Amino acid sequence: ETGVTQTPRHLVMGMTNKKSLKCEQHLGHNAMYWYKQSAKKPLELMFVYNFKEQTENNSVPSRFSPECPNSSHLFLHLHTLQPEDSALYLCASSHRTSGETGELFFGEGSRLTVL
Amino acid sequence: AQKITQTQPGMFVQEKEAVTLDCTYDTSDQSYGLFWYKQPSSGEMIFLIYQGSYDEQNATEGRYSLNFQKARKSANLVISASQLGDSAMYFCAMSEADSWGKFQFGAGTQVVVTP
Numbered sequence: 001e002t003g004v005t006q007t008p009r010h011l012v013m014g015m016t017n018k019k020s021l022k023c024e025q026h027l028g029h030n031a032m033y034w035y036k037q038s039a040k041k042p043l044e045l046m047f048v049y050n051f052k053e054q055t056e057n058n059s060v061p062s063r064f065s066p067e068c069p070n071s072s073h074l075f076l077h078l079h080t081l082q083p084e085d086s087a088l089y090l091c092a093s094s095h096r097t098s099g100e101t102g103e104l105f106f107g108e109g110s111r112l113t114v115l
Numbered sequence: 116a117q118k119i120t121q122t123q124p125g126m127f128v129q130e131k132e133a134v135t136l137d138c139t140y141d142t143s144d145q146s147y148g149l150f151w152y153k154q155p156s157s158g159e160m161i162f163l164i165y166q167g168s169y170d171e172q173n174a175t176e177g178r179y180s181l182n183f184q185k186a187r188k189s190a191n192l193v194i195s196a197s198q199l200g201d202s203a204m205y206f207c208a209m210s211e212a213d214s215w216g217k218f219q220f221g222a223g224t225q226v227v228v229t230p
Contacts, residue, residue: 031216106159109158
């Protein structure tokens with residue numbers, strides 16, 4: 001069993017659809033992240049959750065709605081997306097203390113295509 | 116502003132040779148962490164190596180070593196004895212003390228190992 005699991009691995013949706021990406025970590029970490037990876041661009045941090053509390057929203061459009069019900073699960077709810085939102089969405093987790101953060105452990109990503 | 120710079124978009128290296136991937140960073144923090152990740156075509160980001168800003172020794176992990184030059188703000192990754200399985204994108208990343216967990220990534224370097 002991999003440490004960070006993302007489902008679905010591939011998703012095709014129309015601009016009017018509503019879908020969700022799911023991420024689950026089995027590492028006992030206390031922080032979870034969503035990153036967006038578009039072609040020819042650096043990874044973009046979207047959201048950070050620390051102990052289920054959102055600590056970072058990197059100016060992400062409201063058509064992306066995160067949810068973190070507990071320290072092991074993270075969702076990204078998608079609605080009325082645009083074609084430019086097509087990308088690889090990577091979930092990650094890490095162990096954070098007051099003084100530092102460990103490395104990120106990533107899932108395999110969810111490849112999203114918006115038609 | 117981009118805080119992580121990887122100037123090599125792509126590199127070819129012959130099997131069994133060593134390769135150096137460049138990374139420079141920009142920060143005013145005294146405490147920060149530098150990370151290297153590998154991303155094969157499958158999409159998963161794999162953690163390779165970590166260097167803390169206060170670490171006096173260069174980090175090493177198996178065939179990976181990090182050439183840390185603090186004054187020059189560079190953290191180059193050296194892969195020794197390249198293998199065909201090393202073909203992948205390689206990303207340099209940084210996490211700063213004033214925003215632990217908010218990792219910033221470079222644009223990546225595509226490495227192709229040839230027989």
